[in-house]
Amino acid sequence: MFCSCWPHFCPWKRSSHHIGTAVTEAVPLITDFGTMPVMTTTADATAVTPRELWTLFEPIHAVTYFSPEAVTAFEDAGLRGFWRGYFAGRSAPLGAAGPEPVTAVFCSFAPSMVAQALPAVWGVVTPEQTLEIRRAGARAALARLLADQGDEVEEAAELLAVAVDAADMTGRPLAAANAALGAPKDALDLLWHAATVLREHRGDGHVAAQVAADLDGCEILALRVGIDLPRSDSDFWNSYQGYIEKGVEDGTVEALPLTNSQNDVGRLVANVQTLTDQGARAVVMAPQDTGAITESLRTLAERKIPVVSVDTRPDQGEVYMVVRADNRAYGEKACRFLGERLGGRGKVAEFQGDLSSINGRDRSEAFSSCMKRDFPGIRVFELATDWKGDVASAKLQATLAAHPDLNGLYLQAGGVFLQPTLALLEQKKLLKPAGAPGHLTIVSNDGIPEELDAIRAGKIDATVSQPADLYAEYALFYARAALDGKTFSTGPTDHGSTVVRIPGGLEDQLPAPLVTRENVDDPALWANRLEKPGRP
16 A cells, blocks of 8 residues: 555546546646635645545546556566556656665565566656556547547646646655656646646645654554543443544544543543554543643644544643534523523522532532622522542532522533432432422433433423534544545534634634423434434
């Protein structure tokens, strides 16, 4: 395999039919793109990205490997077997090169594999003969595929040639060697020649990036992601784990064995170190203490390992992307639901999360601000819990003893608070259905199946559905994008969220709906799509 592109990554290389379709579609698109600027910043949303251009000129170049005309041309010249033709044709611009320099320039072949073809092929054909063979085969293929696109072929060839003339060949050996052959006058020859120079220019750039990232030829073909799970004592995070495992099984990313830091920042730091030592080239984490991982993020940045942070936004340090919902909106939604249900009067206990984490702070600050501003007649008891269910239960028991007229609860994390809360209320015979005298209005947060069941049973009134499925999906999506070198800009996305700028990176703020009796059976809710709790 080689690092530029191969069938697993490029659909048009799976058969001559695929490549023919790609070529016929590429030429008119090249002419359409000819007057558009090439993107140089992530904010230039109207420009053409280099990757978009590559998807157009790559199949034009690739006819030399996969079209029947090109394969036949190499075989007729005595180069039997695909790889002899491949190594001869692609390296011919370098002259009669041996396996060592070709292995170095091509970047991702085993030296022994290259040595099976080189230098032996030069005893069958010379580099000069090979250049003519590959030209003739490629031209014959393009003539067949583009027979009815004469004018567009000429325009596309001229546009690509302009791009070649403007390209800086510094540090681009394959591109420079092909460019040095000179631009042909025939339109089909020029189209293939220019596409070849540009694709090798891009491939040379990949090799430079690979070397800068300290990746060898094997690692570049199996870039792996290190994934640390935050805890296993929460139904929400157990569901997230199930989605992560399914995404890995489906091939979204190549992942190292998952680790779990169990809500221990020291273990998280150690797990990240282990993952990077094992070769992780991107890291997905969900730090529960967002103020204690700054040094780890600094180390990862120095090693050029991108980080995707799930659910929490680190207080300091660089991240490629934070995947979380708007946690201030959680607090606002809970406040408004409780305030309106209680008619603006009463007493509410709030189970706060860990205030050293951005999520605990965002939810707490938003809830408090909303209550003070919009429902001043409601007294709020802020109970710090450090995301621990036993702590929440003990503090609720003490609060109920001091304030038996408590009539509202906000659970910032149903995954850890729901079961101990319901157990305590049932024990004290305070769990009464909505509408009944003495009903305690409860709003939770997570959207796990148990919360939805509790809403159906009338044990709680609402929850904010934190999207465990989307957290996993877009954690893996952005990890894959980071490995591919993609960049993103702020603004609305194609999946109903908004990307915003944060200190040290970007954050994709995913939607999180309020769930009540009215919409608890909505099939769009992730918890309603689980085959069984905790597993997709």
